[in-house]
Amino acid sequence: MAHRPLACVILAAGKGTRMKSDLPKVLHRVAGRPMVGHVLAAVKALDPDHVVVVVGPGMDSVAAAVAPYPTAVQQEQRGTADAVRAAFGLLEGFTGDVVVLYGDTPLVTPDTLRAMVAARRQANDPAVVVLGMRPDDPGAYGRLILNARGGLEKIVEHLDASAEERAVTLCNAGLMAFDGARMFDLIGRVGNSNAKNEFYLTDVVQIARVSGMACAVVEAAPAEVVGVNSRAELSEVERLMQRRLRKAAMDNGATLCDPDSTLFSHDTRLGRDVVVGAHVVFGPGVVVEDGVEIKPFCHLEQTRVERGAVIGPFARLRPGAAIGPDAHIGNFVEIKNATVEAGAKVNHLSYIGDARVGSKANIGAGTITCNYDGFGKYHTDIGAGAFIGSNSALVAPVAIGDGAIVGAGSVVTAAVEGDALAVSRATQKSYAGWAKRFRERKRAEKAAKA
CATH class of the missing domain: 3.90.550.10 (Spore Coat Polysaccharide Biosynthesis Protein SpsA; Chain A)
Known part of the structure; x- marks a missing residue:
């Protein structure tokens, strides 16, 4: 024809x-x-x-x-x-x-x-x-x-x-x-x-x-x-579109634990056997491969999550986040323009921006990459198998070698060699009986004012 x-x-x-x-x-x-x-x-x-x-x-x-x-x-x-x-x-x-x-x-x-x-x-x-x-x-x-x-x-x-x-x-x-x-x-x-x-x-x-x-x-x-002439009609069309997108995701092999609370973008792509918890929001540009678990209250945008990774709960993956296979991104963790490689773990209360986290590295709770100085953005490179202690600040540009350990509470401003220990914090001092004397003095001052 x-x-x-x-x-x-x-x-x-x-x-x-x-x-x-x-x-x-x-x-x-x-x-x-x-x-x-x-x-x-x-x-x-x-x-x-x-x-x-x-x-x-x-x-x-x-x-x-x-x-x-x-x-x-x-x-x-x-x-x-x-x-x-x-x-x-x-x-x-x-x-x-x-x-x-x-x-x-x-x-x-x-x-x-x-x-x-x-x-x-x-x-x-x-x-x-x-x-x-x-x-x-x-x-x-x-x-x-x-x-x-x-x-x-x-x-x-x-x-x-x-x-x-x-x-x-x-x-x-x-x-x-x-x-x-x-x-x-x-x-x-x-x-x-x-x-x-x-x-x-x-x-x-x-x-x-x-x-x-x-x-x-x-x-x-x-x-x-359904046409749109008002904000109320816009919300109705959004509701109908979300229903369509949720059905398509489930028809293609994803599990939505609470479909009505999951919000999709028009281009969200979920693989087979993905499990999505309640109240997850997918912004534009998200690809999730097979076997990923996304726990409740996560937000993802312009992100790729590879097979077997675990995300959340309460995680935020911002544009440029690339999560490798079997990686773990935990509660109250934010990833932006950074690659977290296979098997790496960022499990608690951390910000990783403009960075690479090598395979099987472990990022302790409260760690941040200090990627912005008010004028420019800078890169942090964390090697494979590195261990970053809790509450550390990595001041970019900086590189942590493979297998290195950063002691908890450190502020790292210079490169750390592979398999080295880096510690940057004040020497701890103890003053015997000081706390007891302090409390007694304060009680006496309070009594004198009564």
């Missing part, structure tokens, strides 16, 4: 005034990614020939976020058909199929978009395919009215619907697929004779039917087509 070109037009010009935000609506994040980024990811899976994002005037931040895809500007907010018209200049002469989506509908899946394209290419050659849904409460949604052959006859807005039409449960979800050869004329014929003087994309169905063209419907789950 010859390749039929495909274009996608994403409408992202809405101001989102109900969001009450300086950030354009479509740039608000769901699972760590801007909403329009989710839509672009779904579109990309179809390998389209053209993608155009329609933005409003001055939306340079949206144009930057969707690059390298081109943008067209809808100069005035005059309705959805007018928004699609803004993309015409970048689609001039295009005669393939065109899918129109919305940048604030981030849950739509590639499978649904493929189904719309497949329906557009059916033998009856519909000029327009509309995505429908059957919500639990049809409420004020427009109804999709089918004819006796199962084709789409018209879209009726709730306010204009008869009692019989309002009883229809199939509702308009907004997304559409067009035959590009007919789309330009159909949308060009949309008028604005309505209360808002806007050009509504839904009018194309009636225009097509009056002209004798077929129209069709593809149904999607209501959860796929």
